[in-house]
Amino acid sequence: MPGSVYGVVRRRVAVRLAVGAAAVLVIAVLAAGVGAVAIPLDDTVAIALDRLPGVSIDGDWPASGETILWKLRFPRIVMAGLVGGVLALSGAAFQGLFRNPLADPYLVGVASGAGLGAAVVFLTGSSLFAVGGGLPIAAFAGALAAVAIAYLVARRSDGLPLTTLILAGVAVSALAGAVTSLLMIRSDPSLRPLLSWLLGGFSGARWNHAWLILPYVVPGAVVLLAYARVLNVMQLGDDHARAAGVNVERTKIVLLGVASLLTAAAVAFSGVIGFVGLVAPHVVRRIWGADHRFLLPMSALVGAGFLILADLGARTLASPAELPVGIITAFAGAPFFLFLLTRKAR
Amino acid sequence: MKNRLLVVVALAALMSLVAGLACGQAEVELAQTPAAPEPTATHVPEPTATPESGPIAVPTDTSEAASSLTGDPVYEPVTLIDGAGQEFVFTEPPERIVAYDSAVVEILFAIGEGHRIIGTHDFVEFPAEASEVTRVGSAFEINVESILALEPDLVFLFSPGFMDDLQGAGLRVLFLPSRSSGFEDTAADIRLWGRIAGNPDAAEELALDFETRLAAVKSVLTSVDAGPRVFRDEGGLWTPGPDTLIGEVLELLKLDNIASDVSGFEQISPEVIVERDPEIIIATDFSTIDTDAAFASLTAIKDGRVFRMPGEPLSVPGTRFIQGIEDLARQIYPELFP
Numbered sequence: 171m172p173g174s175v176y177g178v179v180r181r182r183v184a185v186r187l188a189v190g191a192a193a194v195l196v197i198a199v200l201a202a203g204v205g206a207v208a209i210p211l212d213d214t215v216a217i218a219l220d221r222l223p224g225v226s227i228d229g230d231w232p233a234s235g236e237t238i239l240w241k242l243r244f245p246r247i248v249m250a251g252l253v254g255g256v257l258a259l260s261g262a263a264f265q266g267l268f269r270n271p272l273a274d275p276y277l278v279g280v281a282s283g284a285g286l287g288a289a290v291v292f293l294t295g296s297s298l299f300a301v302g303g304g305l306p307i308a309a310f311a312g313a314l315a316a317v318a319i320a321y322l323v324a325r326r327s328d329g330l331p332l333t334t335l336i337l338a339g340v341a342v343s344a345l346a347g348a349v350t351s352l353l354m355i356r357s358d359p360s361l362r363p364l365l366s367w368l369l370g371g372f373s374g375a376r377w378n379h380a381w382l383i384l385p386y387v388v389p390g391a392v393v394l395l396a397y398a399r400v401l402n403v404m405q406l407g408d409d410h411a412r413a414a415g416v417n418v419e420r421t422k423i424v425l426l427g428v429a430s431l432l433t434a435a436a437v438a439f440s441g442v443i444g445f446v447g448l449v450a451p452h453v454v455r456r457i458w459g460a461d462h463r464f465l466l467p468m469s470a471l472v473g474a475g476f477l478i479l480a481d482l483g484a485r486t487l488a489s490p491a492e493l494p495v496g497i498i499t500a501f502a503g504a505p506f507f508l509f510l511l512t513r514k515a516r
Numbered sequence: 517m518k519n520r521l522l523v524v525v526a527l528a529a530l531m532s533l534v535a536g537l538a539c540g541q542a543e544v545e546l547a548q549t550p551a552a553p554e555p556t557a558t559h560v561p562e563p564t565a566t567p568e569s570g571p572i573a574v575p576t577d578t579s580e581a582a583s584s585l586t587g588d589p590v591y592e593p594v595t596l597i598d599g600a601g602q603e604f605v606f607t608e609p610p611e612r613i614v615a616y617d618s619a620v621v622e623i624l625f626a627i628g629e630g631h632r633i634i635g636t637h638d639f640v641e642f643p644a645e646a647s648e649v650t651r652v653g654s655a656f657e658i659n660v661e662s663i664l665a666l667e668p669d670l671v672f673l674f675s676p677g678f679m680d681d682l683q684g685a686g687l688r689v690l691f692l693p694s695r696s697s698g699f700e701d702t703a704a705d706i707r708l709w710g711r712i713a714g715n716p717d718a719a720e721e722l723a724l725d726f727e728t729r730l731a732a733v734k735s736v737l738t739s740v741d742a743g744p745r746v747f748r749d750e751g752g753l754w755t756p757g758p759d760t761l762i763g764e765v766l767e768l769l770k771l772d773n774i775a776s777d778v779s780g781f782e783q784i785s786p787e788v789i790v791e792r793d794p795e796i797i798i799a800t801d802f803s804t805i806d807t808d809a810a811f812a813s814l815t816a817i818k819d820g821r822v823f824r825m826p827g828e829p830l831s832v833p834g835t836r837f838i839q840g841i842e843d844l845a846r847q848i849y850p851e852l853f854p
Contacts, residue, residue, distance in 0.1 A: 363752025
């Protein structure tokens with residue numbers, strides 16, 4: 171009976187996703203136990219439990235330990251997970267939408283737009299915004315502006331040709347990137363904070379950042395996941411999708427808009443972190459196949475786990491110094507990706 | 517079609533406007549120069565960074581110079597080994613110098629020899645007279661053609677990157693690495709440039725001023741055993757280690773740099789800052805550490821001891837360096853430096 175086969179598949183998918191979610195949770199907990207400053211495990215557990223509602227633990231852990239864990243390390247892990255999940259989810263959606271394995275969340279200009287926004291605010295100084303507060307806003311605005319421009323340029327009266335959109339995105343990226351480079355080269359070496367931001371990192375991650383991006387992340391993720399079945403149909407080509415009753419043009423605009431919004435929110439605080447959005451969906455596709463109903467949520471989980479681990483490396487490998495997390499994602503991700511490419515695709 | 521074209525044109529105009537705006541702003545507001553030690557600079561062996569191997573000026577036979585009949589003060593030839601290991605001899609002062617280094621521009625103007633400078637790079641902003649000097653490139657790129665057009669008789673470089681190009685074009689190029697540590701040798705640099713420019717007396721006066729004021733700061737601080745723990749935030753939690761110019765100044769001021777295990781400039785872990793709990797924070801305008809809730813429990817924040825100090829002048833080992841030291845000393849020890 172087809173119905174029961176479908177039920178078995180569904181159950182298997184649900185189990186895999188549950189295992190994936192549990193794995194991310196385990197990674198997060200383990201990552202919380204390690205940091206630039208060593209904090210005894212029992213203190214770590216006590217400090218974490220003490221924060222749970224209705225739990226109060228009497229302990230004599232040092233106040234610095236509580237600050238480090240609660241105000242620095244925990245929000246950092248949460249942000250790394252959120253951003254990794256968002257980038258991977260957006261990357262999977264873009265790869266599906268553009269039917270292009272090279273697509274990543276930055277394809278249509280989000281990264282360079284955000285970079286330009288950040289550079290302008292940073293270099294015009296605190297008179298315009300207080301740096302820190304103003305930089306994420308400008309990065310967010312720059313990211314969305316770049317996508318909007320690419321969209322406006324590529325739009326036709328009868329729809330949105332995706333190839334033109336990609337080309338417009340490439341051109342907008344190049345232009346924004348060139349202006350950013352010009353700003354930096356005309357400036358001077360005190361640009362280190364800007365450079366760190368451009369390379370991506372979670373050194374500045376705090377709880378309020380997580381609260382600020384959640385209103386974008388949660389509804390955005392829900393919308394993308396809801397389009398999984400439509401993305402499956404879209405793989406057959408626009409005409410087939412239309413024949414199957416999909417409103418292709420609306421789908422393009424929704425996916426482009428939502429994935430860009432998600433990516434812009436992620437990039438605003440953490441900077442431009444490469445590789446996660448490209449690789450995580452490919453890993454999932456190679457191992458488990460290309461059904462978007464599974465591909466999208468599993469990519470998010472893989473991206474979250476991967477970026478938490480990468481940030482663990484960023485904050486511990488060069489301790490007491492920080493490494494840009496984008497360097498770690500490329501160092502760890504690229505060889506694994508190459509290895510994966512040598513294996514037969516499913 | 518027409519609409520789309522309009523969008524593109526408007527966009528290009530907007531971007532160039534933004535670029536122009538930011539460039540202009542950046543030049544005004546960012547008062548640092550390429551002489552600031554870059555993250556990689558400290559990993560490069562620097563033959564002239566230590567006094568033993570520095571650009572030692574060897575007095576040469578003065579008899580030929582003494583035969584000058586012009587009536588001008590006698591020019592003592594200067595011989596030195598440059599950063600590329602080549603012997604360099606000055607038998608007369610260079611008249612048309614392209615000085616690709618903030619500290620050297622400062623020094624030459626301070627000893628009254630700034631008129632010899634005919635070209636420099638984009639980031640040189642001090643002294644005010646230097647703003648009229650022709651610009652021939654940024655710290656990262658150099659315009660060989662515009663340098664050639666200036667017809668200099670000496671090009672001074674702080675990094676060897678463009679040496680081959682310039683020498684290949686037939687120019688006389690002196691390269692001495694910019695100091696990323698060893699600030700006390702600034703006095704020697706001043707004396708050296710005084711001799712090269714043929715004005716050793718003015719240089720001696722300036723160098724003595726540097727040494728006297730430095731000694732005064734040191735003698736006041738002999739009463740301090742161990743100063744407070746300090747964190748220097750260059751912005752984004754980038755901080756100098758002890759092997760940087762500013763790191764050396766912190767040590768001179770008996771401050772206990774919490775980034776003592778950092779080499780050059782690095783972005784330090786926020787966890788480490790909390791654990792080491794600085795009692796004083798010296799921040800640039802790029803720093804947001806005092807408004808970050810995660811750092812609210814630091815002693816420095818609770819005591820309200822966050823000082824603002826720009827990157828300059830303590831990143832350029834020139835004539836303003838001693839003033840930077842004194843200003844910082846006054847901020848941190850107001851009772852010792854009234």
